[in-house]
Amino acid sequence: MTGRVFDIQRFSVHDGPGIRTTVFLKGCPLNCAWCHNPEGIRAGPELSFDREKCLACGECVRACPMAAHSLQTDGKGLAHVLDRGRCEVRGECVSVCCSDSLEIVGRSLSVEEVMREVMADRVFYRQAGGGLTISGGEPLMQAEFTAALLVAAKKEGLHCCVETSGFGGWEALCRMLPLTDLFLFDWKVTEPVEHERHTGQSNTIIARNLRELYARGARIRLQCPLIPGINDNEGHYEGIEALLESMPNLDGISILPYHPLGTAKLERLGRPPAFAASTTSAIRQSARFLAGRLARRGFRVVGTEGDRQEGGQRRAEDGVPRREGIKSDF
Numbered sequence: 001m002t003g004r005v006f007d008i009q010r011f012s013v014h015d016g017p018g019i020r021t022t023v024f025l026k027g028c029p030l031n032c033a034w035c036h037n038p039e040g041i042r043a044g045p046e047l048s049f050d051r052e053k054c055l056a057c058g059e060c061v062r063a064c065p066m067a068a069h070s071l072q073t074d075g076k077g078l079a080h081v082l083d084r085g086r087c088e089v090r091g092e093c094v095s096v097c098c099s100d101s102l103e104i105v106g107r108s109l110s111v112e113e114v115m116r117e118v119m120a121d122r123v124f125y126r127q128a129g130g131g132l133t134i135s136g137g138e139p140l141m142q143a144e145f146t147a148a149l150l151v152a153a154k155k156e157g158l159h160c161c162v163e164t165s166g167f168g169g170w171e172a173l174c175r176m177l178p179l180t181d182l183f184l185f186d187w188k189v190t191e192p193v194e195h196e197r198h199t200g201q202s203n204t205i206i207a208r209n210l211r212e213l214y215a216r217g218a219r220i221r222l223q224c225p226l227i228p229g230i231n232d233n234e235g236h237y238e239g240i241e242a243l244l245e246s247m248p249n250l251d252g253i254s255i256l257p258y259h260p261l262g263t264a265k266l267e268r269l270g271r272p273p274a275f276a277a278s279t280t281s282a283i284r285q286s287a288r289f290l291a292g293r294l295a296r297r298g299f300r301v302v303g304t305e306g307d308r309q310e311g312g313q314r315r316a317e318d319g320v321p322r323r324e325g326i327k328s329d330f
């Protein structure tokens with residue numbers, strides 16, 4: 001079985017407890033304006049072109065059978081121009097580019113190939129209590145492959161996290177449930193219409209899946225991205241609090257302030273930026289404010305902004321008791 005993978009990140013310390021290898025799968029049914037992994041949204045492979053690295057050597061012009069590359073003169077000299085309408089993402093240009101300006105994002109890998117890379121760091125997982133995290137994109141978009149990876153990782157005795165937007169079929173999630181030690185479950189915008197406006201989908205299915213997972217005893221950590229002008233408002237903060245009240249046995253909550261990481265990636269993929277915030281200091285401050293507010297109410301906050309504190313040995317430092325909440329529908 002093969003899946004479409006766009007990155008495998010080793011020594012990751014932000015995607016669950018301990019030191020982990022994070023496997024990023026391609027394809028996402030959402031289209032969040034602030035997405036910091038926009039290369040994970042489209043299901044198929046894409047050609048990434050980094051203008052900053054390009055030496056205008058012309059090798060790709062000669063190699064491309066589709067004539068998608070050309071060199072043209074601008075005010076400063078020769079400049080590389082990529083006609084994406086002609087590109088079929090075949091990759092001849094990538095193999096001749098000496099500056100690594102060109103890259104195909106998204107490759108087909110078998111479960112065995114991924115596991116070979118994941119298991120290279122088994123010694124670190126043992127020492128740091130880490131393991132495998134499957135992220136994206138959205139793992140539920142490649143449910144078969146995700147389940148097969150989890151089965152293989154479990155055979156090796158690895159701790160497994162699945163990072164999900166929660167948008168997908170319940171059957172797929174349900175299949176992952178016995179194989180997943182911790183779900184990193186996004187909660188982006190509380191109000192369904194606003195959620196749809198900013199991500200392309202309502203959160204009704206997401207809320208239902210979250211509730212079902214919780215009811216079946218899954219270990220879940222909420223991840224709440226905080227985006228300036230989109231969800232840094234009292235209504236959303238209260239929505240988060242109501243959610244936490246209704247699920248007192250959650251593993252915890254992480255507040256993730258916006259980072260403009262996706263903007264440069266979008267440029268390299270030839271797509272216009274969908275969202276831009278010039279500074280991030282104000283949103284980091286809002287994240288600290290929200291994290292403090294939640295912690296004071298007795299909710300377990302697991303790391304915020306640049307100083308996220310996932311990891312077995314650091315959890316004890318939280319020192320925040322779990323709160324017995326009242327039941328409520330959200």
Ligand code: SF4
Nearest residue numbers: 028030032035137165
């Ligand atoms: S759910 Fe995640 S990967 Fe999908 S668009 Fe939103 S931020 Fe990007």
Ligand code: SF4
Nearest residue numbers: 054055057058060097
């Ligand atoms: S081969 Fe690479 S460095 Fe040369 S022109 Fe093409 S993109 Fe630029």
